[in-house]
Amino acid sequence: MKWNWQQADWPQFSYQKSALADLEACFLHQSGVFIGAMKHVSAEDKDTLIVDLISTEALKTSEIEGEILDRDSLQSSIRHNFGLDDKKQKILPAEQGIAEMMVDLYKTFKKPLSHEQLFAWHKMLMKGRRDLREPGAYRSNEDPMQVISGPVHKPKVHFEAPPSKTVRREMTHFIKWLNDTAPGGKNPLSALTRAGIAHLHFVCIHPFEDGNGRIGRAIAEKVLSQCLGQPTLIALSREIQERKKAYYGSLEKNNKGNEITDWLVYFAKTILEAQGYTQKLTDFLIKKSKLYEKQRGKMNARQEKVIACLFREGPEGFKRGLSAEKYISIARTSRATATRDLQELVEIGALLKTGERKYTRYQLCMKVTSRKSQGDLHRPWTFQGCFDVTGSNRRPPIPADRCPRWRVHRSPGRQTRGGLITTKATFPGGFPECFERLISRLRGCFAYIPLRVMRPNPCQTANWTRHGAGLTDCQDDSGSEQSPCRARAVT
Numbered sequence: 001m002k003w004n005w006q007q008a009d010w011p012q013f014s015y016q017k018s019a020l021a022d023l024e025a026c027f028l029h030q031s032g033v034f035i036g037a038m039k040h041v042s043a044e045d046k047d048t049l050i051v052d053l054i055s056t057e058a059l060k061t062s063e064i065e066g067e068i069l070d071r072d073s074l075q076s077s078i079r080h081n082f083g084l085d086d087k088k089q090k091i092l093p094a095e096q097g098i099a100e101m102m103v104d105l106y107k108t109f110k111k112p113l114s115h116e117q118l119f120a121w122h123k124m125l126m127k128g129r130r131d132l133r134e135p136g137a138y139r140s141n142e143d144p145m146q147v148i149s150g151p152v153h154k155p156k157v158h159f160e161a162p163p164s165k166t167v168r169r170e171m172t173h174f175i176k177w178l179n180d181t182a183p184g185g186k187n188p189l190s191a192l193t194r195a196g197i198a199h200l201h202f203v204c205i206h207p208f209e210d211g212n213g214r215i216g217r218a219i220a221e222k223v224l225s226q227c228l229g230q231p232t233l234i235a236l237s238r239e240i241q242e243r244k245k246a247y248y249g250s251l252e253k254n255n256k257g258n259e260i261t262d263w264l265v266y267f268a269k270t271i272l273e274a275q276g277y278t279q280k281l282t283d284f285l286i287k288k289s290k291l292y293e294k295q296r297g298k299m300n301a302r303q304e305k306v307i308a309c310l311f312r313e314g315p316e317g318f319k320r321g322l323s324a325e326k327y328i329s330i331a332r333t334s335r336a337t338a339t340r341d342l343q344e345l346v347e348i349g350a351l352l353k354t355g356e357r358k359y360t361r362y363q364l365c366m367k368v369t370s371r372k373s374q375g376d377l378h379r380p381w382t383f384q385g386c387f388d389v390t391g392s393n394r395r396p397p398i399p400a401d402r403c404p405r406w407r408v409h410r411s412p413g414r415q416t417r418g419g420l421i422t423t424k425a426t427f428p429g430g431f432p433e434c435f436e437r438l439i440s441r442l443r444g445c446f447a448y449i450p451l452r453v454m455r456p457n458p459c460q461t462a463n464w465t466r467h468g469a470g471l472t473d474c475q476d477d478s479g480s481e482q483s484p485c486r487a488r489a490v491t
Helices: 021-038 045-065 071-081 093-108 115-125 164-180 191-205 212-228 235-244 245-254 260-296 301-312 323-331 335-347 371-377 437-440
Strands: 146-149 156-160 350-353 363-364 382-386 419-429 452-454 460-461
Touching: 021 191, 021 260, 045 093, 045 212, 045 235, 045 260, 071 093, 093 115, 093 212, 115 164, 115 212, 156 245, 164 191, 164 212, 191 212, 212 235, 212 260, 235 245, 235 260, 235 301, 235 437, 245 260, 301 323, 301 335, 323 335, 335 350, 335 363
Parallel strands: none
Antiparallel strands: 146 156, 350 363, 382 419, 382 452, 452 460
16 A cells, blocks of 8 residues: 555645635634634733633643643643743643643744754653653654554554655655745745645654654644734644544545545634634633623622632533532532522522522523514423334433423323334423534433424424434525524534
8 A cells, every 4th residue: 555655746735725715714704703802802811711722722632642631730831831820830741841832832833843843842742751762853763653553463554654764854845845835935825725734744744753643733723823923722632632533534534645635624624613612712701701790799709709610611611500519519608508699690690590409500691692582582492302212111201401401391292103202392491592502412312303393483393304414404484594593403
């Protein structure tokens, strides 16, 4: 089998520009939205956002390679490197090294790439490692550099990199290409195209004994920052870690040839997903500031402590929401006091209450809904779907803790052939903002995706149809897309 670097057209990668045109435009648009949103973030929150995103990126880029780091130590090291924290704390070499590399990437993104910068990054990454021959230098071992998996007696070779004797020459060519294609260079390329080629090219050369993936992702972020003229702060490694199998599968698929349109489209979409998370976190910080401004002077010390704890969890919040027990644990107070505090937070509009009795949960009240749509959004919505009860004559209960935002009303089911029971679940709290989140919640309640969604107005009924792994867009009887359900639901 010939690898891409063994072919005559290496490293002249080919691709279809038309396949990337819309993605490039979307990247620039989302970047503009992010830059505009950052103007509404306070200096303190901006520092928090930078530290949080860089630490998440450092944490996830290491996790992809199977290295688990301590988040608190990592954040402390990043804050120290930015001069935001004077506290002296003992930090392990691994956390210290990746923190130094990520901060250096943030500060020096404008500088052209060089051998020396790559050596410095590698030396930072390998801090505390005693099993490497040459930290901070290209590999020189004569043995083949292979990416393998499977048992020792029957390994599967996913990729073999160029021999060590050619690495210096390959890297010199790569660095020259990267600097020539930068904005203002001899042959400038658009952001997503340049980032995708740079990452694939670097990991195919595999110049170091270890750390190639982490440095390759850092180079991609450097490329994006150069194209925008400022640090991108996108959670690229977080998105890759979420779908790690697809990442490695795409790399393997594109290391045997130099036509890389599929790879560039995959990588571009991953970058856009990472951008979306960054924007979500920025919006969260803006809403946080507004909530604190609105509730200033209305909360006691216990309530402020719990609200601050909720904000530290980020946009995702506590798994299954905040319960009275969690409030007692965080505030270290009695149940009666916790109940009174939670009721006050609901009354002043700081928290939203959902569920009843032991299923009662609380979430930050950060929705922004126009008055025109409030009535329709907050009426009950009913979802009808099927339970798979093969081998059982009774209908399994809907686990209410799987749907903490919406109270579930059970209705009598109707036995059908094939062991299926049709039933309904009504969510009186109103229709959720995000269709995808709803589907992930209902996945634990229904054995099959709900086949029917009934609006408060019985004249408008949404019909859902299965298409392989996904669903069609939600449409009403007239065939037009419903409002507010504009998101595409994906299983």
